[in-house]
Amino acid sequence: MSGKTHLGIGIITLAALCNKIPVKFNYSGIIIVSIASMLPDIDHPKSLINKYSLLNKTKHIKKFIYFILGLIIIYINFTYIHKQVLYIAPLLLFTVAFSNHRQGITHSLCGLIIAASVSSYLGLKYNVSNLIYYVIIGYGMHIICDMCTKMGVPLLYPFKNKKYKFFLNFSSNSKWGKAIEEFILLIGLMYVIYRLPVILV
Numbered sequence: 302m303s304g305k306t307h308l309g310i311g312i313i314t315l316a317a318l319c320n321k322i323p324v325k326f327n328y329s330g331i332i333i334v335s336i337a338s339m340l341p342d343i344d345h346p347k348s349l350i351n352k353y354s355l356l357n358k359t360k361h362i363k364k365f366i367y368f369i370l371g372l373i374i375i376y377i378n379f380t381y382i383h384k385q386v387l388y389i390a391p392l393l394l395f396t397v398a399f400s401n402h403r404q405g406i407t408h409s410l411c412g413l414i415i416a417a418s419v420s421s422y423l424g425l426k427y428n429v430s431n432l433i434y435y436v437i438i439g440y441g442m443h444i445i446c447d448m449c450t451k452m453g454v455p456l457l458y459p460f461k462n463k464k465y466k467f468f469l470n471f472s473s474n475s476k477w478g479k480a481i482e483e484f485i486l487l488i489g490l491m492y493v494i495y496r497l498p499v500i501l502v
């Protein structure tokens with residue numbers, strides 16, 4: 302599924318759940334959901350989230366950049382900051398560096414739990430209320446949407462490598478797949494416009 306579709310569906314879900322759970326349809330909410338909805342595809346060198354962060358979008362460059370970034374964080378933490386919890390970041394970066402698209406932790410329930418835990422910690426530390434809800438909306442919807450595609454996702458990774466998908470699924474690279482994604486976005490956009498008078502209050 303394209304990055305644009307993931308981003309759109311994250312924002313549509315935010316509009317749908319706003320006023321039902323403690324989230325707001327405002328600039329910061331939209332930005333956090335947008336980032337979270339693209340985050341699982343960090344394992345794909347050509348994904349929307351890597352488009353501007355990697356100079357050369359190849360597997361090896363992705364591996365190299367995330368690996369080096371992990372080492373830099375270890376060095377800075379070991380030399381200056383000395384916070385045990387910060388070692389989680391390089392661990393995650395190394396996992397991303399060495400996992401192929403939809404074959405690792407980023408598209409699993411474990412990945413979702415890690416993203417939720419980190420956001421809960423950051424939300425409490427930096428006083429960003431309900432950050433965890435926005436992250437779960439974006440990240441969770443990404444995994445659900447990828448389960449609608451033929452490729453499926455390794456939902457139970459690292460315990461099982463099996464790819465899970467819904468009974469009704471489509472190939473996101475096919476002509477039909479692209480048309481379905483465009484259609485979902487169009488209906489979703491109309492729904493957001495319909496909800497705007499209520500959610501912008």
Ligand SMILES: [Zn+2]
Pocket residue numbers: 341342408443447
């Ligand atoms: Zn994905």
